[in-house]
Amino acid sequence: MLRGLIICPNAEMAEQLEMALVATNGVTVVSRLQRYPNGIELTRLLRATGPQVVFLSAESPSKAVEAAKTIERATQGIQIIGVDHAYEPQVLLDVMRAGLREFVTLPFELQPLSEALSRVEELVLKDVLTTGSTGRVFSFLPSKPGVGTSTVALNAARALASLSENGTLLLDFDLTSGILGFMLKLSGVHSVADALENAQDLDETNWRQLVCRVARMEILPSGHVNPEFRVEGAQIHHLLEFARRHYTAICVDLSGNLESHSIEVMHESKQIFLVCTPEVPSLHLAGEKLEFLNRAGLVDRAVLLLNRAHKHSLIADSEIESLLGIPITMKFSNDYLGVHRSLQLGRPVAASTELGKQFINLGGYILSDRGQQDHGNKKGRGIVEQFSMLLEPERAGASAP
Numbered sequence: 001m002l003r004g005l006i007i008c009p010n011a012e013m014a015e016q017l018e019m020a021l022v023a024t025n026g027v028t029v030v031s032r033l034q035r036y037p038n039g040i041e042l043t044r045l046l047r048a049t050g051p052q053v054v055f056l057s058a059e060s061p062s063k064a065v066e067a068a069k070t071i072e073r074a075t076q077g078i079q080i081i082g083v084d085h086a087y088e089p090q091v092l093l094d095v096m097r098a099g100l101r102e103f104v105t106l107p108f109e110l111q112p113l114s115e116a117l118s119r120v121e122e123l124v125l126k127d128v129l130t131t132g133s134t135g136r137v138f139s140f141l142p143s144k145p146g147v148g149t150s151t152v153a154l155n156a157a158r159a160l161a162s163l164s165e166n167g168t169l170l171l172d173f174d175l176t177s178g179i180l181g182f183m184l185k186l187s188g189v190h191s192v193a194d195a196l197e198n199a200q201d202l203d204e205t206n207w208r209q210l211v212c213r214v215a216r217m218e219i220l221p222s223g224h225v226n227p228e229f230r231v232e233g234a235q236i237h238h239l240l241e242f243a244r245r246h247y248t249a250i251c252v253d254l255s256g257n258l259e260s261h262s263i264e265v266m267h268e269s270k271q272i273f274l275v276c277t278p279e280v281p282s283l284h285l286a287g288e289k290l291e292f293l294n295r296a297g298l299v300d301r302a303v304l305l306l307n308r309a310h311k312h313s314l315i316a317d318s319e320i321e322s323l324l325g326i327p328i329t330m331k332f333s334n335d336y337l338g339v340h341r342s343l344q345l346g347r348p349v350a351a352s353t354e355l356g357k358q359f360i361n362l363g364g365y366i367l368s369d370r371g372q373q374d375h376g377n378k379k380g381r382g383i384v385e386q387f388s389m390l391l392e393p394e395r396a397g398a399s400a401p
Contacts, residue, residue, distance in 0.1 A: 001025075001026060001027065001028050002026060002027045002028070002052045002053050002117065002120070002121060002124065003027075003028055003030050003049070003050060003051045003052045003053070004021060004027040004028065004029050004030065004051055004052070004053050004054070004055060005029075005030060005031050005032075005033070005045070005046075005049055005051035005053075005054045005055070006018060006029060006031070006032040006033065006054075006055045006083075007033045007035075007036065007037070007042075007054060007055065007056050007057060007067060008032070008033075008034065008055065008056075008057035008059075008083060009034055009035050009036065009057060009059065009060070010034075010057060010059060011034055013057065013059075013083065013085070013106065014032055014034060014057075016106065016107070016108055017055060017083060017104075017108055018032065020108035020109075020110065020113055021055075021113070023110055024110065024113055024114050024117060026114065026117045026118075026121070027053070027117065030049045030050070030051055031045065031049045031051070033045070036060065036063040036064070036066075036067055037067070039066075039070045042067060042070045042071070042074070043070065043074040044204055046071065046074055046075055046078065047074075047204075047245045047246065048202070048203045048204055048242070048245070049203075050241060050242075050245055051078060052077075052078060052079065052124045053078065053079045053080070053081060053117075053120055053124070054071060054078060054079070054080050054081070055081050055083050056068060056080050056081070056082055056083060056095075056100065057082075057083050057084065058082045058083065058084040058088075058091050058092075058095050058103075059084060059085070061091045061094050061095060064082070064095055064098070065094055065095060065097075065098040068080055068095065068098035068099045068100060069098055069099070071099070072098075072099045077124065079101050079102075079120045079123055079124055080099055080100045080101060081100065081101065081102040081103070081104060081116060081120065082095050082096075082100040082102065082103040082104070083103075083104055083105070084103070084105055084106075085105060085106050086105050086106070087103070087105055101119070101120055101123065102116040102119065102120060104116055136248060136249040136250065136270055136366075137240060137243075137244070137250045137252065137265075137268050137269045137270055138156070138249065138250065138251050138252065138269060138270060138271050138272075138273060138366060139252045139254055139262075139265055139266050139269040139271070139272045139273065140152060140153035140156070140251065140252065140253050140254060140273045140275060141254050141256055141262075141266070141272055141273065141274050141275065141289060142254070142255075142256035142275050142276075143256070143274060143275065143276035143277075143282045143283070143285045143286035143289055144256065144276075144281060144282050144285045145177070145256060147275050147276055147277045147282055147307055147308075148275065148277070148307045148308060148332075148339075149253065149254075149256070149275040149307075150172075150174075150178075150179050150180055150183065150253050151183075151307075151339055151349070152273070152275050152305060152307060152332065152359075152362075153170065153180075153251050153252075153253040153273075154170065154180060154183060154184075154253075154348055155348045155349050155356070155359035155362075156251055156273075156359060156362050156363060156366065157169075157170040157217050157219075157249075157251040158215050158216070158217055158348040158359070158363075159359050159360050159362060159363025159364075159366075160217070160248070160249045160251065160363045160366060160367065161215065161216040161217035162215075162216055162363070163360075163363050163364065163367055164248045164249065164367060165248070166247065166248040167217075167218065167246065167247040167248055168216075168217040168218070168247060168248060168249045168250070168251065169211070169217070169218050169219070169220075169243050169246075169247045169249070169250045169251070170217055170218070170219040170220070170250075170251045170252075170253070171192055171219075171220050171243075171250065171251070171252045171253070172191075172192055172219075172220065172221045172222040172253050173192060173222070173252050173253060173254050173255070173261065173262060173265055174222055174253055174254060174255035175192070175193065175222050175223075175226075175229060175231070175255070175259075175261070176222075176225055176227060176255065177222075177225075177255060178192075178221060178222025178223070178253070178255075180219065180221050180222070180253060181221030181222065181223075183342075183343055183346070184214050184219065184221075184346050184347070185346030186212055186214075186219070186221055189212050189221065190209070190210040190211075190212075190220065190223075191220060191221055191222060191223025191224075192220045192221070192222055192223060193222070193223045193226065193229055194210060194220075194223065195207075195210050195220055195239055196231055196235045196236070196239055197235075198210075199234075199235040199236075199238035199239045199242070200234075200235075200238050202238070202239070202242045204246075207242070207246075215347065215348055218247075231260075231261040231264075233260075233261075233264045236261060236264045236265060236268070237264075237268070240265075240268050249366065249367075252265050252269070254266075256289075258289075258292060263296065266293075266296075266298055266301075267296075267298070269301060270301065271301050271302075271303050271366075272293065272298060272301045272302050272303065273303050273305050274286060274289055274290065274293075274302050274303065274304050274305065275305045275307050276304070276305075276306060276307070277306070277307050277308045277309075278306060278308070278309060278310065278313045278314075278315050278320065279315075280315075283315070283320060283323060283324065286304070286324055287323065287324055290302060290324060290325065290326070302326060303329045304321075304324060304326050304327065304328050304329055305328075305329060305330050305331075305332070305362075306320065306328050306330070306331045306332070307331075307332045308332065308333075308334040309331040309332060309333060309334065310334060317331075329365070330358070330361065330362055330365065331358070332355060332358050332359070332362075333354055333355050333358065335349070335353060335354065335355040338350065338353050338355050338356075339355070
């Protein structure tokens with residue numbers, strides 16, 4: 001079913017159109033605007049609602065043309081259907097030149113409307129929407145409690161936020177034992193639970209009231225423990241769809257308990273970072289997690305991260321890889337004092353430390369499918385030096401919006 005946006009100042013015509021669209025069973029109307037918005041407002045509305053087709057009134061041809069041009073500039077793949085009381089040849093020609101694919105008129109009879117929607121749907125399936133959307137959702141899954149997954153997720157998100165220009169979001173989906181809020185000394189703020197409860201009504205205004213900004217990234221902690229809170233798959237879908245339109249990367253810290261909401265998130269993820277330590281219980285449970293991911297059809301997204309690694313570990317890397325059947329993508333040193341210091345300060349691990357540099361490399365790895373173009377624009381400095389300059393102590397503290 002297509003997601004549709006109606007822009008029509010004529011309330012009666014807009015109402016009739018929405019009723020006709022419901023009758024076709026082919027469109028879900030995500031928003032209806034009874035005026036022509038300006039360019040900035042329309043761009044924000046497209047990003048917030050993510051329509052696949054816009055029904056645009058042509059009763060003011062000049063304003064309709066301007067709106068169509070804005071849609072063309074702001075997006076790629078959104079189809080536009082013109083709407084009016086009747087066909088006016090000159091109006092039809094003008095708006096078609098502006099990018100409209102179809103044109104429907106009152107009384108919006110079912111057959112011609114359905115045929116127009118069918119043609120538009122074919123075009124939607126061929127095109128990829130690019131309304132600022134990103135496929136970069138990354139899950140962080142612990143092999144067992146206590147392996148430091150939240151530390152890895154936090155510092156990976158911080159690295160991504162400083163290496164990319166378009167924003168990083170960190171979500172704490174450990175809804176019963178989430179610790180990111182504590183790690184960053186956040187109190188009295190909104191949570192993932194608040195966002196999920198309002199997932200269908202998210203827009204840029206209420207989103208700004210939900211998230212906190214910390215060290216160049218934005219975060220939603222898990223909130224207070226509430227065992228009775230239940231999450232629906234549709235809520236997760238709406239939340240992540242909204243976030244995809246606004247952030248370059250979305251990092252999700254999971255509990256490791258494989259709740260239904262965690263599985264939904266992993267299905268939405270581009271990669272699943274399985275975090276374990278070089279200890280027998282952790283490795284055993286990492287194997288169990290990989291078996292589950294295989295049964296769920298998700299194992300091809302799994303990336304193994306070895307946390308608290310020792311130079312002289314009793315279990316060699318080759319043994320771990322042989323046991324689990326996948327390579328170790330990255331290792332993080334066991335810096336207990338450095339992590340403890342960051343907890344005391346309520347900040348990510350210092351970028352100047354060995355562990356901090358390893359997290360920088362993780363951020364670079366996550367962004368590596370974009371090639372070296374973004375990093376190459378920062379001439380004359382290595383990736384670690386770029387990152388360290390961005391995270392000067394006085395700029396790395398947490399602040400709520």
